[in-house]
Amino acid sequence: MAKQLITFTINGKLTESYVDPRESLLDLMRVDLKLTSVKHGCDVGECGACTVMIDGETFDSCIYLAIWADGKTIITTEGLTSLEGEMSDIQQSFVTEGATQCGICTPGFLISSLPIIESDKDFTREEIKKQVSGNFCRCTGYQNIINAIEKTHDKRKAEGLNHK
Amino acid sequence: MYDIKNIYQPKSVGEALKMKNEHPEALLLAGGSDILIQIRDGKLAGSDLISIHSLEELRGISLEDDGTILIKPLTSFSHVTQNPLIQKFIPALGDAVDQIGGPQIRNIGTIGGNICNGVTSADSASTLKAYDAILEISSVDGIRVLPYADFSKGPGKVDLKPNEILTGIRILKDSYENTYGKYIKYSIRRAMDIATLGCSVNVRLSDDKKTIERLRIGYGVAGPTPMRVPTAESLATGKLISEQLIIDVATATLIDVNPRTSWRATKEFRMQLVKELCKRALKAAINQAGGTI
Numbered sequence: 001m002a003k004q005l006i007t008f009t010i011n012g013k014l015t016e017s018y019v020d021p022r023e024s025l026l027d028l029m030r031v032d033l034k035l036t037s038v039k040h041g042c043d044v045g046e047c048g049a050c051t052v053m054i055d056g057e058t059f060d061s062c063i064y065l066a067i068w069a070d071g072k073t074i075i076t077t078e079g080l081t082s083l084e085g086e087m088s089d090i091q092q093s094f095v096t097e098g099a100t101q102c103g104i105c106t107p108g109f110l111i112s113s114l115p116i117i118e119s120d121k122d123f124t125r126e127e128i129k130k131q132v133s134g135n136f137c138r139c140t141g142y143q144n145i146i147n148a149i150e151k152t153h154d155k156r157k158a159e160g161l162n163h164k
Numbered sequence: 165m166y167d168i169k170n171i172y173q174p175k176s177v178g179e180a181l182k183m184k185n186e187h188p189e190a191l192l193l194a195g196g197s198d199i200l201i202q203i204r205d206g207k208l209a210g211s212d213l214i215s216i217h218s219l220e221e222l223r224g225i226s227l228e229d230d231g232t233i234l235i236k237p238l239t240s241f242s243h244v245t246q247n248p249l250i251q252k253f254i255p256a257l258g259d260a261v262d263q264i265g266g267p268q269i270r271n272i273g274t275i276g277g278n279i280c281n282g283v284t285s286a287d288s289a290s291t292l293k294a295y296d297a298i299l300e301i302s303s304v305d306g307i308r309v310l311p312y313a314d315f316s317k318g319p320g321k322v323d324l325k326p327n328e329i330l331t332g333i334r335i336l337k338d339s340y341e342n343t344y345g346k347y348i349k350y351s352i353r354r355a356m357d358i359a360t361l362g363c364s365v366n367v368r369l370s371d372d373k374k375t376i377e378r379l380r381i382g383y384g385v386a387g388p389t390p391m392r393v394p395t396a397e398s399l400a401t402g403k404l405i406s407e408q409l410i411i412d413v414a415t416a417t418l419i420d421v422n423p424r425t426s427w428r429a430t431k432e433f434r435m436q437l438v439k440e441l442c443k444r445a446l447k448a449a450i451n452q453a454g455g456t457i
């Protein structure tokens with residue numbers, strides 16, 4: 001199928017790409033742009049390994065057509081690290097809390113945690129669980145993931161760092 | 165790469181209607197959380213699609229002059245839940261769609277897609293039935309208006325002609341005004357699961373809060389399509405609120421439903437849920453309305 005030009009912002013960078021209209025956003029991220037933090041898991045919107053942030057909301061990129069990304073602002077886990085490659089607080093917290101083992105689910109969980117850690121609202125553990133309920137982890141048993149998100153949120157809040 | 169034969173990308177609703185008329189076999193792609201998955205599955209592989217995903221004119225919720233709430237069909241589940249009009253007037257609908265899938269699915273899935281695919285388990289369907297939603301259906305020939313009650317034609321089948329597109333979902337003021345609702349979903353998992361049974365009740369009480377003026381009960385998975393239970397509803401009309409009345413209404417729901425056995429649950433268990441969820445939802449709705457049982 002004839003490729004189509006789309007323009008979007010990815011991790012702060014305005015980007016143009018020619019995409020096949022049958023291509024998923026997951027393929028655009030991983031294959032075309034080499035943003036391999038976006039993981040290829042189930043391919044049917046069940047596991048959340050491919051989660052990206054689009055215009056402030058989380059989506060499974062495997063069931064999102066690349067052509068829909070035209071004009072959008074996208075964030076992947078690559079966008080969380082500093083330019084020097086240093087980890088952000090939420091990534092460090094996943095390490096400290098033992099919230100990552102094999103790691104395939106981790107980037108998806110990190111993106112799904114953004115609506116929580118960027119908000120100055122208070123969240124119960126149940127609310128955190130609900131926000132990451134579209135992300136599966138086969139290794140950690142979830143508790144450490146919830147801890148990492150909760151601690152990062154609370155720390156940011158104490159320091160007045162939440163944006164919203 | 166998805167196995168898609170052709171994908172048409174209209175820039176306006178008018179263009180979408182023309183394309184649907186020229187390619188009646190093409191499927192409308194809204195959020196994609198059903199169709200793209202079925203393409204992956206092979207069931208819809210090789211389909212022609214019309215992507216209406218980017219038609220912003222089909223998104224959003226507004227209040228019309230006469231107090232009708234208009235929900236545009238491409239409004240995502242999460243936007244339905246967060247919408248101030250829904251929170252104020254029909255919170256049961258916001259709650260219902262907040263129980264679909266997980267956050268990512270609620271951000272992509274659309275309320276119009278949920279009812280147009282016609283499945284009985286659609287979480288929005290029982291509540292929209294219970295609030296007597298009215299559908300606006302468009303084609304190149306014009307617009308027709310259809311009660312949602314008459315839309316379901318069978319499992320996965322709805323009254324939508326090959327050249328038609330759902331363009332609006334309306335809830336009249338009389339349906340929501342002074343009315344309190346509650347949706348309860350029973351599912352095996354709390355997230356990422358479809359309903360074993362869903363029950364949506366809304367009630368309007370008399371001024372002294374002692375009598376049920378109007379009761380509406382919608383179900384998902386209690387039959388081949390989302391449905392209402394008129395026998396139980398009319399039994400409640402004008403009756404004094406009491407523990408016994410709630411039992412009588414819940415028992416009467418069984419007359420109209422027709423659930424089946426599936427791997428999720430047996431028919432008998434679903435019958436039990438039909439009755440029990442009605443009791444719980446009705447009590448919650450009466451309490452919200454200021455009544456006491």
Ligand code: FES
Pocket residue numbers: 039040041042043044045046047048049050051060061062063
């Ligand atoms: S790979 Fe997208 S949800 Fe599993």
Ligand code: FES
Pocket residue numbers: 099100101102103104105106136137138139140
């Ligand atoms: S760390 Fe292995 S799946 Fe989550």
